[in-house]
Amino acid sequence: MAKTQLGARVDGEIKALAEARAADRGLSLGDYIASLVREDTQGLRQRGLDAARRFLDEHQSVFDEAENTDHHAPGTRAA
Secondary structure (H helix, E strand, O other), X not given: OOOOOOOOOOOHHHHHHHHHHHHHOOOOHXXXXXXXXXXXXXXXXXXXXXHHHHHHHHHHHHHHHHHHOOOOOXXXXXX
C-alpha cells in the first residue's frame, strides 16, 4: 500500500512519549501512529478498556482489602 505523508503538531512531551513507545514496540513513529489509528477504529482499544473495567468491577474488593490492610508490624510506628 502506498504511503502518504501526514503532519501533526504536538508538544515536545507527547512527541517524546510517542517516540519512546514506538521504539519499545520496534516500530517507526509513523507505523506506531498507524497502529494506534487501526486499534481505535477497529474497536480494540475500547474492548481493552471495557475488559479492564470489568476486571476492576469484579475484583475491586480485593484491591480495597489490600489497601486497608495494616502493613506495619505490631508495636511499630512511624517516627
